[in-house]
Amino acid sequence: MTLDDLRRIMVACAGEDEHVDLGGDILDELFTDLGYDSLALMETAARIETEFGVRIPDEQVAELTTPRALLDFVSGVTVP
Amino acid sequence: MTQTTIAAPGERTGGAATAVITGLGVIAPNGLGAEKFWAATLRGESGIRPLHAEGHAGGHPRGGGPRYPVTLAGQVSGFVAEEHIPSRLMPQTDRVTRLALAAAEWALEDAALRPAELPEYSMGVVTSNASGGFEFTHREIQKLWTQGPQTVSVYESFAWFYAVNTGQISIRHGMRGPGGVLVAEQAGGLDALGHARRAVRRGTPHIVTGGVESSLDPWGWVSHIASGRLSREPVPELAYRPFTREADGYVPGEGGAILVLEDREAALRRGAAKVYGEVAGYAATFDPRPGSGRPPGLEQAIRKALADAGTEPGEIGVVFADAAGVPFLDREEAAAISAVFGPGGVPVTAPKALTGRLYAGSGPLDVVCALLALRDGVIPPVPHAGEVPAAYRIDLVRGAEPRSAALTHALVLARGKGGFNAAVVLRKPEHPEAVPRKEEK
Numbered sequence A: 001m002t003l004d005d006l007r008r009i010m011v012a013c014a015g016e017d018e019h020v021d022l023g024g025d026i027l028d029e030l031f032t033d034l035g036y037d038s039l040a041l042m043e044t045a046a047r048i049e050t051e052f053g054v055r056i057p058d059e060q061v062a063e064l065t066t067p068r069a070l071l072d073f074v075s076g077v078t079v080p
Numbered sequence B: 001m002t003q004t005t006i007a008a009p010g011e012r013t014g015g016a017a018t019a020v021i022t023g024l025g026v027i028a029p030n031g032l033g034a035e036k037f038w039a040a041t042l043r044g045e046s047g048i049r050p051l052h053a054e055g056h057a058g059g060h061p062r063g064g065g066p067r068y069p070v071t072l073a074g075q076v077s078g079f080v081a082e083e084h085i086p087s088r089l090m091p092q093t094d095r096v097t098r099l100a101l102a103a104a105e106w107a108l109e110d111a112a113l114r115p116a117e118l119p120e121y122s123m124g125v126v127t128s129n130a131s132g133g134f135e136f137t138h139r140e141i142q143k144l145w146t147q148g149p150q151t152v153s154v155y156e157s158f159a160w161f162y163a164v165n166t167g168q169i170s171i172r173h174g175m176r177g178p179g180g181v182l183v184a185e186q187a188g189g190l191d192a193l194g195h196a197r198r199a200v201r202r203g204t205p206h207i208v209t210g211g212v213e214s215s216l217d218p219w220g221w222v223s224h225i226a227s228g229r230l231s232r233e234p235v236p237e238l239a240y241r242p243f244t245r246e247a248d249g250y251v252p253g254e255g256g257a258i259l260v261l262e263d264r265e266a267a268l269r270r271g272a273a274k275v276y277g278e279v280a281g282y283a284a285t286f287d288p289r290p291g292s293g294r295p296p297g298l299e300q301a302i303r304k305a306l307a308d309a310g311t312e313p314g315e316i317g318v319v320f321a322d323a324a325g326v327p328f329l330d331r332e333e334a335a336a337i338s339a340v341f342g343p344g345g346v347p348v349t350a351p352k353a354l355t356g357r358l359y360a361g362s363g364p365l366d367v368v369c370a371l372l373a374l375r376d377g378v379i380p381p382v383p384h385a386g387e388v389p390a391a392y393r394i395d396l397v398r399g400a401e402p403r404s405a406a407l408t409h410a411l412v413l414a415r416g417k418g419g420f421n422a423a424v425v426l427r428k429p430e431h432p433e434a435v436p437r438k439e440e441k
Helices: A003-014 A038-052 A067-076 B034-043 B087-092 B095-111 B134-147 B164-173 B188-201 B218-225 B264-270 B298-309 B327-341 B359-376
Strands: B005-007 B019-028 B048-050 B072-074 B123-128 B179-182 B206-213 B255-263 B277-286 B316-320 B347-349 B409-416 B420-427
Touching (some): A003 A038, A003 A067, B019 B095, B019 B188, B019 B264, B019 B359, B034 B359, B087 B095, B095 B134, B095 B206, B123 B164, B123 B359, B134 B218, B164 B179, B164 B206, B179 B188, B188 B206, B188 B255, B188 B277, B188 B409, B188 B420, B206 B359, B255 B264, B255 B359, B277 B359, B298 B327, B298 B409, B298 B420, B316 B327, B316 B359, B327 B409, B359 B420
Parallel strands (some): B123 B179, B123 B206, B316 B409
Antiparallel strands (some): B019 B277, B048 B072, B409 B420
């Protein structure tokens, strides 16, 4: 899963804040600064599970505060 | 006791604030924006059309078509959500909330009220809704059954909810004062206005209020049909003719109105552009248990609202009726009106014959009509109305032409299935141009 995949999924799940440039270097930006709240991230996690087969537990979602942290988590999971 | 009074006068103690309406936001089947809606209403233009299963522009799935026994609805057309709603809010909102957010924005613009310039706790939101986010829920429930629970949107948690319009409006505009939602089927929109006035009198000077509905997706549509009160007439002009011999049910619709209600003094201080009118009286009653033999509560609601406004029946120049279009309900309402005003004692009209019944949306939309009728000195007619049974003893304004009338007060009525009655008295402002002219520099 790439950063572009994540961008696409986040926009589909929760739209796009007109004051934020998602196309920029956002790997280490906080999701909250990008305009995504906890519900937006839960929705994103659900979509990632559907598309990539990686389950992110709800309590884990809250700890993944940046795109880098989320992508690292997804990459580190072994899909059965 | 013949009925329980759930909201009564009693707030007019000790210099209660005068609550005035300073902004109108309308989304109606026959017009977007208050002035377009009003012009269409005076011309007798209807927004009632056949529902098509494939929906209209915007791709909303709709009930309707030959598989359904009822095929007509008042439908908002020409509303492109993406032009009014930020991308962030699209995935989390039902159509009803998009309509409500747009109407709220128009009401604020009309009132020249800029939330960012006011203290956030000085503004509140009180709306009514009777159906929730039906289409959103329809889609998510379908996903639940066909693709599993993990595919259901987290936003279903609030997008379906009656309170969602209040919540989204307050979040979007940073209005952190009192928030509320009232659910009382068709009566709820007037109850919201009454509660908004209460909030003003308790010290929150600026309240966004009103009600909007939309539930014309297939699941919503069968829910409307299940009420048993819908007209099965397929010809739009003939389907919803309240108070007439031909009345045989109503046509449901979508839309409504959002209003800005303010403490008059605070509105003047912030430089409000205009005052449409005062919410001078409000009351709500509840009908007795069916079969009890006791009278319905509407007459009592009218009398209490008049008393609350300190207004005599003779001062009311027009009644905007609930106009259920169901004969026994029309008869009850006509009896209440003629009991208070005398036989044929006041002009009665029902512009909702052009929009369909909008549930929580109709009361506020009728309030808009009433305020503009006060402003312009005209009463919109009910076109295509047939003969009114003599026993009703009401002066229904019929025909193609509006009726001219010098108006100072209007009465708006709404009744909700389940026994809800609400009445609002509106008073024409002495000075519609709210702002004392600023001295030239």
